[in-house]
Amino acid sequence: CVRISAMSQTAPASAEISTIPTEMKAWVYEEYGGVDVLKIDSNVKVPELKDDQVLIKVAAAALNPVDFKRRLGKFKASDSPLPTVPGYDVAGVVVKVGSEVKELKVGDEVYGDIHEKALDGPKQSGSLAEYTAVEEKLLALKPKNLDFAQAAGLPLAVETAYEGLEKAGFSSGKSILVLGGAGGVGSLVIQLAKQVFGASRVAATASTGKIEFLKSLGVDLAIDYTKEKFEDLPEKFDVVYDAVGEGERNVKAVKEGGSVVVLTGAVTPPGFRFVVTSNGEVLKKLNPYLESGKVKSLIDPKGPFPFDKVDEAFTYLETNRATGKVVIHPI
Numbered sequence: 001c002v003r004i005s006a007m008s009q010t011a012p013a014s015a016e017i018s019t020i021p022t023e024m025k026a027w028v029y030e031e032y033g034g035v036d037v038l039k040i041d042s043n044v045k046v047p048e049l050k051d052d053q054v055l056i057k058v059a060a061a062a063l064n065p066v067d068f069k070r071r072l073g074k075f076k077a078s079d080s081p082l083p084t085v086p087g088y089d090v091a092g093v094v095v096k097v098g099s100e101v102k103e104l105k106v107g108d109e110v111y112g113d114i115h116e117k118a119l120d121g122p123k124q125s126g127s128l129a130e131y132t133a134v135e136e137k138l139l140a141l142k143p144k145n146l147d148f149a150q151a152a153g154l155p156l157a158v159e160t161a162y163e164g165l166e167k168a169g170f171s172s173g174k175s176i177l178v179l180g181g182a183g184g185v186g187s188l189v190i191q192l193a194k195q196v197f198g199a200s201r202v203a204a205t206a207s208t209g210k211i212e213f214l215k216s217l218g219v220d221l222a223i224d225y226t227k228e229k230f231e232d233l234p235e236k237f238d239v240v241y242d243a244v245g246e247g248e249r250n251v252k253a254v255k256e257g258g259s260v261v262v263l264t265g266a267v268t269p270p271g272f273r274f275v276v277t278s279n280g281e282v283l284k285k286l287n288p289y290l291e292s293g294k295v296k297s298l299i300d301p302k303g304p305f306p307f308d309k310v311d312e313a314f315t316y317l318e319t320n321r322a323t324g325k326v327v328i329h330p331i
C-alpha cells in the first residue's frame with residue numbers, strides 16, 4: 001500500500017512507500033582495479049531523488065563491458081567521483097517519484113539504462129544495489145511478457161544495437177554482417193536487423209560452439225571465425241556492425257558506399273564509432289517487438305547470478321565469452 005510516509009519531516013513533494021530505508025546493500029568499489037576491488041556493503045546511502053527522477057526498488061540488474069572498463073579506470077577522466085556503485089541496466093518497481101515526474105507512478109514496473117551518457121559523468125550510485133534513482137526519461141514500463149531478469153538484460157545492449165543501426169542508415173532490403181553475433185549487443189543487432197529493420201540478409205561471426213545459437217536467431221550466414229576470415233569471403237555487405245573491435249578488417253567486408261559501425265577499438269574510414277545514449281523512448285518504440293516475442297531477451301545460461309555473486313558474474317563477463325547477457329537476479 002502507498003501512504004504518506006511517517007518518515008518525511010514535511011509534506012513530501014512526492015508520493016512514496018513508507019518502507020524506504022535510508023541505507024541499503026550495494027556493490028561498491030573505492031578504487032579502480034580488478035574484480036578484487038568490488039565489495040558488498042550493507043550501509044550504502046539510498047540515493048537522494050532529484051525532481052525528475054524516480055526511486056526504483058531493484059529487482060534485477062545486468063552487467064555490461066562498460067562496467068568493468070569503468071572499474072578498471074579506462075574512463076576516469078570523465079567519471080563521477082569514487083566510491084562507485086556500478087551498474088547501468090536495471091529492472092524493478094517505482095517506490096518514490098520526484099515532483100517533476102510526469103507519467104510514472106509508485107508501483108510501476110520499469111526498466112532502463114540508468115546513465116544517459118555512458119561515459120560522461122555516469123551516476124556515482126548505479127543499479128547493482130537495492131535501490132537506484134533514475135530520470136523518468138531513461139525508463140520505460142517493463143514489457144508485460146518479460147520477467148524482471150529478462151527485462152534487465154535489454155536496455156544498454158538493445159539501445160546500442162538500435163542506435164548503431166539508425167546511425168548506419170540501415171533499412172529494409174539491406175544486408176548486414178554482425179561481428180560478435182553471440183554477445184549481448186550482437187545478438188540484439190541480429191534480431192533488430194531482421195525483425196525491426198527488415199534486413200534482406202544477416203551474416204554474423206562467432207566461434208564454433210555458438211554457430212547453432214546464431215542460426216537460432218535467424219542468421220542467414222553463420223561464420224565460424226576460428227575456421228575462416230569474414231573479410232576473405234567474396235560476399236560484401238551494406239552494413240558491417242563491429243561489436244568486437246576488429247580494427248582494419250571490418251572495412252574490408254563492406255560494400256562501396258556502405259557503413260561500418262564500430263563499438264570499440266580503432267576506427268578505419270569509412271567506419272565510425274559512437275557511445276550509446278540511454279533513452280526510454282527507444283524501449284517504448286521496441287515494446288511491440290518485445291511483447292510479441294519477435295525480439296527476445298537472451299540471458300547467458302551461466303546466470304542469472306544472485307546478488308551476492310556479482311563478483312563471479314564480473315569474472316565471467318570479463319572472459320569475453322558470454323552468450324547474450326550476464327544478469328543479476330534476485331537482488
Ligand SMILES: NC(=O)C1=CN([C@@H]2O[C@H](COP(=O)(O)OP(=O)(O)OC[C@H]3O[C@@H](n4cnc5c(N)ncnc54)[C@H](OP(=O)(O)O)[C@@H]3O)[C@@H](O)[C@H]2O)C=CC1
Pocket residue numbers: 064065066118156157160179180181182183184185186205206207208210225243244245262263264274275276317320321322323324
Ligand atoms: N560504444 C558503445 O556505446 C558500446 C560499446 N560496447 C562494446 O562493444 C563490445 C561488445 O559488447 P557486448 O556485446 O556487451 O560484449 P559481450 O561480453 O556480450 O561479448 C561477448 C561475445 O563476444 C564474442 N566474441 C569475442 N571475440 C570475438 C571475435 N573475435 N569474433 C566474434 N565474436 C567474438 C564472444 O563469442 P565467442 O565466445 O564465440 O568468441 C561472446 O559471445 C564491448 O567491447 C563493449 O565494451 C557495448 C555497448 C555499447
Ligand SMILES: CC[C@H]1OC(C)=C(O)C1=O
Pocket residue numbers: 065066069118119263264274275276
Ligand atoms: C568507447 C566505447 C565504450 O563505451 C561503452 C558503452 C563501451 O562498452 C565501450 O567500450
